[in-house]
Amino acid sequence: MQTVSIRHTQSYDPDILYRSVCEHFEALILAADLSADMHVLLKPNLLAGRDPSLGVTTHPALIQAVALRLRELGVKHITLADSPGGLYTPASLRKVYSACKLNPLREILTLNEDVTSGERDGFSILTPVLQADYLINLPKLKTHGLTVMSASVKNLFGCIPGLRKPELHCVYPTIEAFTALLLDLSAAVKPHLTLVDAVDCMEGNGPGGGKVRPMGYTLCSRDVYATDEIAAKLMALQPSMAPTIRLARKRGLCDPQAIQQIGDNLIPANPPFILPDSIITKERFFSTRGLFHHFFGRKRTYPVILADKCIGCGLCGESCPKHLIDIMSKKAVIARKGCISCFCCQEMCPVHAIDVVRKRAW
Ligand code: SF4
Ligand code: SF4
Structure with missing residues (x-):
């Protein structure tokens, strides 16, 4: 027990x-x-x-x-x-x-x-x-x-x-x-x-x-x-x-x-917790956009930099296991190939400047 x-x-x-x-x-x-x-x-x-x-x-x-x-x-x-x-x-x-x-x-x-x-x-x-x-x-x-x-x-x-x-x-x-x-x-x-x-x-x-x-x-x-x-x-x-x-x-x-x-009695969240954008739930999968992505091969989620929010601190690059992120003109830039969608970059960003998109595999 x-x-x-x-x-x-x-x-x-x-x-x-x-x-x-x-x-x-x-x-x-x-x-x-x-x-x-x-x-x-x-x-x-x-x-x-x-x-x-x-x-x-x-x-x-x-x-x-x-x-x-x-x-x-x-x-x-x-x-x-x-x-x-x-x-x-x-x-x-x-x-x-x-x-x-x-x-x-x-x-x-x-x-x-x-x-x-x-x-x-x-x-x-x-x-x-x-x-x-x-x-x-x-x-x-x-x-x-x-x-x-x-x-x-x-x-x-x-x-x-x-x-x-x-x-x-x-x-x-x-x-x-x-x-x-x-x-x-x-x-x-x-x-x-x-x-x-x-x-x-x-x-x-x-x-x-x-x-x-x-x-x-x-x-x-x-x-x-x-x-x-x-x-x-x-x-x-x-x-x-x-x-x-x-x-x-x-x-x-x-x-x-x-x-x-x-x-004490446990009362579950109502409504349930909102999940991260990177998680493809059944509801998201069966949405018009989800089905479109599925049938046209856009099944994976990837990080994208929101340049207007990025302050060029470099914390995302420090934590990227694949070393895909450079700072160019004081903004982070993610190299397209090799991303494993681990989102270590997103979790370290102090100003929420990394968004998630679904794309074809790079
Ligand atoms: S998701 Fe992971 S591998 Fe891809 S850029 Fe971010 S930290 Fe690097
Ligand atoms: S951690 Fe965020 S603010 Fe810092 S360089 Fe990366 S994207 Fe820009």
Whole structure:
């Protein structure tokens, strides 16, 4: 039986969050897992340096509530670590911490600046993740242009250091291969606990360029796959549409019938979450435009630069695994051939200057 604790968490008010975190810890009897000398690692979603109000990153108030509860339970060593998109250097990490409003948390935890990594099960993994005695996965619930949803399993991709992530997109260019990689990685990392920030979620062109969708929940479980099942339910997303859920079920890692929901009643999103433009749903497929694209060979989605919005920052080029993006006359230009539609470029763009179109294969 996989248990998922569900709590209404209406806002990022510190008292409300603290209460929810305490209730999750009590419901799952987590105090028994912890001891004073343990090194506990918090792994939030810090995709990029964005203000918490944009719904891109795990909210600092939730991280603070978890750290406070851990401290009360006697835990002395708490570290926060993630590898955001783009470069992975102490300077780039400090920038992200500052933009994500994490600096005030330095009083109760350590913000990691160690950019070394080691190996586990064939993966290059951040050193603090490898050294942790207890790993708490703190994803943000969002839509995702490649994997449809980003929650528990997808968040662990940030355990891979810096530009090794785009390299893996090249080695595993199809969604099937990339999904298998994500599940292998989550088996290698094996978080002890997952607590999902679903207070303000993201819909539309997530994980970086969508709109905030307030849902008012936190979800918590020892099981990453069960948490994703419940997160998909909250988004009112067909589980079969999320490749990580599909594969987890196929591998026998999760049985939706065996999930025990405890705590508050979960009310799925109504209307369902808006999906990214890159995802071809049944409705989009059967539209006049969708059928036209299908029969005339325009089946794939590709990124296009909106030149009037582009500020020439180059972040998209830094994260493109195929090195297809150059800055010319202070605007990004995508080379036409070789794109694997991973949308790493789109998720890093700070000003939503990358759109999605369906085209013939380049
Ligand atoms: S151009 Fe964008 S979508 Fe295409 S390979 Fe590069 S990062 Fe991926
Ligand atoms: S498309 Fe976005 S990320 Fe790329 S250079 Fe322009 S503003 Fe920067």
